[in-house]
Amino acid sequence: MMEDKELQRLFAFHMHRIKCAVFRVLNKKLVSMRLPVQMEQIPVLFTLFNSDLSQQEIANRTERDKSSIQRTVRLLEEKNLVVIQQDQFDKRKNIVHLTAEGKCVTGKIRKTLIEAEDEVFSAVEEKDREDFFRVLKRISDGTKE
Secondary structure, three states: OOOHHHHHOOHHHHHHHHHHHHHHHHHHHHHHHOOOOOHHHHHHHHHHOOOOEEHHHHHHHHOOOHHHHHHHHHHHHHOOOEEEEEOOOOOOOEEEEEOHHHHHHHHHHHHHHHHHHHHHOOOOOHHHHHHHHHHHHHHHHHOOO
């Protein structure tokens, strides 16, 4: 069995704990706001917030497989948060657009996510928090294929 000292040095262990804390607070807030979205759908909504994209482009930007994105997009379409239309220039592509309701919900989620993170990181000084995110960005930028 791994000793506590070893466990405390594992990046994946701490990232999992942080993710769980943020998701726990965010899920609680989403339920209380009665927003019709699940956690795995949020990256798709955020990706579409500023531009319409094909399902393959969404998959690439969110680093998920296309079949997973297709399922998520269909669920979001059923909730009237997105519209799927065939690309006018390339009939093989489907372009996904946020509806007005989708933009509204996504805006509320973005605000709620910021509040959830603020709650989770309330024990951390602002400078330490900025340093932490700067290091995380360097790590994630350096690990892309």
